[in-house]
Amino acid sequence: MDIIVKNHIKSLELDELEINNFVKKSAIRIKLAYYFLQRFVADFLLRRLLKKDGKFDRNLFIDKFLLDEGGMFKDYVYRLCDKFKPLKGANIFVPGVGYGKNLFQLAAMKPKLIVGFDLYKYNQEWNFLSKKIKEKFNVDLIFINGDFNAIPEKYRNFFDYVISEAVLEHVKDLPVFLDGTKKFLKKDGHFYASFGPIWYGPGGDHIDWGEDQIFDHLLLGDREYNSRFNQKFMKIENDSCEGAFLVKEKLFSYLSCRDYLDIFKKHDFDVLSLFAKISKKAMILLKKRPDMAAALDKIGAPEFDRICGGFYLWARNKL
Numbered sequence: 001m002d003i004i005v006k007n008h009i010k011s012l013e014l015d016e017l018e019i020n021n022f023v024k025k026s027a028i029r030i031k032l033a034y035y036f037l038q039r040f041v042a043d044f045l046l047r048r049l050l051k052k053d054g055k056f057d058r059n060l061f062i063d064k065f066l067l068d069e070g071g072m073f074k075d076y077v078y079r080l081c082d083k084f085k086p087l088k089g090a091n092i093f094v095p096g097v098g099y100g101k102n103l104f105q106l107a108a109m110k111p112k113l114i115v116g117f118d119l120y121k122y123n124q125e126w127n128f129l130s131k132k133i134k135e136k137f138n139v140d141l142i143f144i145n146g147d148f149n150a151i152p153e154k155y156r157n158f159f160d161y162v163i164s165e166a167v168l169e170h171v172k173d174l175p176v177f178l179d180g181t182k183k184f185l186k187k188d189g190h191f192y193a194s195f196g197p198i199w200y201g202p203g204g205d206h207i208d209w210g211e212d213q214i215f216d217h218l219l220l221g222d223r224e225y226n227s228r229f230n231q232k233f234m235k236i237e238n239d240s241c242e243g244a245f246l247v248k249e250k251l252f253s254y255l256s257c258r259d260y261l262d263i264f265k266k267h268d269f270d271v272l273s274l275f276a277k278i279s280k281k282a283m284i285l286l287k288k289r290p291d292m293a294a295a296l297d298k299i300g301a302p303e304f305d306r307i308c309g310g311f312y313l314w315a316r317n318k319l
Helices: 003-020 020-053 074-084 103-107 123-139 174-184 222-230 243-248 255-268 280-288 292-298 303-307
Strands: 064-067 090-096 113-118 140-145 158-165 185-195 269-278 310-318
Touching: 003 020, 003 103, 003 123, 020 269, 064 113, 064 255, 074 103, 074 269, 074 292, 103 113, 103 123, 158 174, 158 255, 174 185, 174 255, 185 303, 222 243, 222 255, 255 269, 255 310, 269 303, 280 292, 280 303
Parallel strands: 064 269, 090 113, 090 158, 113 140, 158 185
Antiparallel strands: 185 310, 269 310
């Protein structure tokens, strides 16, 4: 077993521990109690601060502003999904499933079937998950290597829910992706997605360059950026989940916040709820560095995107 697979299995074991271990589960419940209040206070303060600074984009129709991640643990997120449409007994489609991160938390909701697909193969991780999840939750888990064309026709108009975690920011053609999704999603089926960092936001290239360099992917010229990238990553591991691999393969959508929502609307998805993650680090940096804000103005980076770390989105298929 190579080092990449070992790291993935370790991550999956931590997911399993989050579901099975009493101490771990209790710690998350305690944190959720804190975040219940924090989310309310953060939304109240951020909403007013963004209006005051002129960064509130009313066209985005954001229901809740979160400070950074806002304590959105996956079991909590999936319980929010459950309020829109029950996950128990549902057939769930997971495009861009990767090596299967968060599938333990999803399976704990007791769906009937989970079908995930990805362009990249993770056979050992997928075998590990299929066995464990069947034993623990009696949930059937099927993995398919390929794109939408690899999905059997028997799944057309079949799924009750699409669950997408950290995928949309990497989709090169979102309209085509949503067309593929709608082919397999039932009418009135539901779509949940978490995505980010977005391209015009802090760390949009998914690489940690340092506290004051979160916009370097936007502000550096290609030559300077590539030189720094090559110095930092002398060798790039073949792991589609890592930032260096994503940069090398140019696996980014390059969309703005408004672009995402406009595309969902054009594809007849009714957005039911939208949470925005607001980056504390970006807000502080831009306040401290007006020259950086001016440089972002010059390249046309949307103001709201600069402080947005990503979204949690719930939508319904209208057609």
